[in-house]
Amino acid sequence: MGIRVLLADEHPLYREAVARQIFKFYPGASVEEASSLDQAMALAHASRPGLFILNYGMPGMSAKAIAAVASAFGGVPILVVADGGPAAEVPAIIRAGAHGYLPKTATREQFTHTIHMLLAGGTSVPAEILFSGDNAERPPSWLAALTPRETDVLRAATRGLSNKEIARELELAEVTVKFHLSAIFRKMKARSRTEAAMLATRAGIV
Numbered sequence: 001m002g003i004r005v006l007l008a009d010e011h012p013l014y015r016e017a018v019a020r021q022i023f024k025f026y027p028g029a030s031v032e033e034a035s036s037l038d039q040a041m042a043l044a045h046a047s048r049p050g051l052f053i054l055n056y057g058m059p060g061m062s063a064k065a066i067a068a069v070a071s072a073f074g075g076v077p078i079l080v081v082a083d084g085g086p087a088a089e090v091p092a093i094i095r096a097g098a099h100g101y102l103p104k105t106a107t108r109e110q111f112t113h114t115i116h117m118l119l120a121g122g123t124s125v126p127a128e129i130l131f132s133g134d135n136a137e138r139p140p141s142w143l144a145a146l147t148p149r150e151t152d153v154l155r156a157a158t159r160g161l162s163n164k165e166i167a168r169e170l171e172l173a174e175v176t177v178k179f180h181l182s183a184i185f186r187k188m189k190a191r192s193r194t195e196a197a198m199l200a201t202r203a204g205i206v
Contacts (some may be wrong), residue, residue, distance in 0.1 A: 002028040003119060006049035009033075009081070010058055014104070018053065018111075037061055040068070045196040049076060051118060056082040056093070063089070070097025077118040082104075090125060092167055094198045095191065096192035100124040122160020123197040144202055145187045151205065153180040157193060158200045 004179070005022055009015050019031040034040035037060045040099065042050070052069060054061065057094070069078060077099040091100050100114050100123055114124040149170075156166040162182070167174040190196035202205075 002030070003050040004029045004047070005032050005035055005053060006040055006044055007031055007053045008035070008037060008058065009053075009055040010035050013057075014055075021108060021111060022115070026116070032067045037065060041072075044069075044073060050075065051115070052076060052078040054078065054080055056080050056089075063092040066093060066098050067096040077121075079114060079118055082114045092199065094123075095124065095195055097192070097194070099194050101112055102126065120160050121157075121162050124160075125196045125201065140188075140199065140203055142187045142189070142199075143205075146184065150180050150184050150187075153177060154184050154196065154200050155205050157181065158197045158205060160197075 003026060005019075006014055007018055009010075009018070015033045019033070022029050022031055031045075034043055039059050040052075040054065043049075052073070054066070056067070063109075066078060078097060079100040079102065079104070080093050080098045081102050081104055083104050093101055100118050102111060102114055102124075102176075103125065103126070106114070106126070110126070116123040152170055153166055156169055161169065163174050163177045166172070167177045169199050172180075185191075185193075185196055188196055188199055190199060
């Protein structure tokens with residue numbers, strides 16, 4: 001798979017470990033490394049990547065910075081990794097435009113699964129992050145507003161399926177899937193497919 005990955009982290013050893021893992025599962029991939037957000041943006045503008053992996057602990061990183069990346073490179077999945085920090089920041093990171101989040105303590109299997117999900121057009125946030133501390137929530141009001149078919153579509157989208165794959169699995173026309181997703185996002189007040197998937201996971205729709 002000839003995906004181009006832009007990896008930004010200030011620690012060379014971590015970048016080396018991540019690159020090695022990517023090459024192991026995607027032999028045709030290329031990994032361009034940056035040690036700062038500014039350097040990453042310069043490299044991205046010079047040659048558009050197919051995946052961002054950004055360390056949230058780098059200077060200048062914030063939900064606002066992620067939003068700027070998402071705006072400048074719409075459609076390119078963004079994985080945010082972090083050394084730690086409050087799980088309460090994760091919803092803001094996702095709302096800003098990130099498609100996935102992982103702590104640096106994640107296993108190789110978790111990392112590989114997350115990369116696979118993002119490259120397939122899905123999202124990935126560890127359940128323990130979504131349901132920890134202040135992130136734990138009561139069932140949201142929008143859940144009761146979804147029709148059974150909308151729930152099926154949302155569940156499939158949360159698994160990372162594309163509109164075409166959802167249509168095939170649920171035996172629907174692709175335009176019908178798009179119609180359902182539009183209604184789902186409106187009821188959830190979700191601004192993106194990523195945010196909808198995160199809210200659905202938190203609500204137990206998996």
